[in-house]
Amino acid sequence: MAETWSQRRPGAAAPRSLRQWAASKEYGEIWQAARHEVFTKAEVTSPFAEVPYFLRHAGVPLWLDSGVPPTEVARRAGHSITVLFRFYAKSIHGGQNQANALIEGALKADSAG
Helix, strand or coil: CCCCHHHHCCCCCCCHHHHCCCCHHHHHHHHHHHHHHHCCHHHHHCCCCCCHHHHHHHHHHHHHHCCCCHHHHHHHHCCCHHHHHHHHHHHCCCCHHHHHHHHHHHHHHHHHC
16 A cells, blocks of 8 residues: 555655645656656656656547547647647548548448438
């Protein structure tokens, strides 16, 4: 079972981040402590998830590649569509065959009906 803050540092006041929103310095300290708790030594010494932003940056292409509509990806990432396409357009690749199949299916359904 993981120790609580008070068990780790008896008598010390909990950091502000545990009482309310964290300042960026405290947030970074907590993030680094969490990395050391859950990652292997090799992962800790690598740039993998070095800062929380890296996870967000990895998540956006995953969502796009998974077929989540860009409008929803932008909303979840806190971006406008313009920003999403400016920075992540290179992540939207390999979807031509899927797009062509969807268009072809719609055209066939339209001509059959």
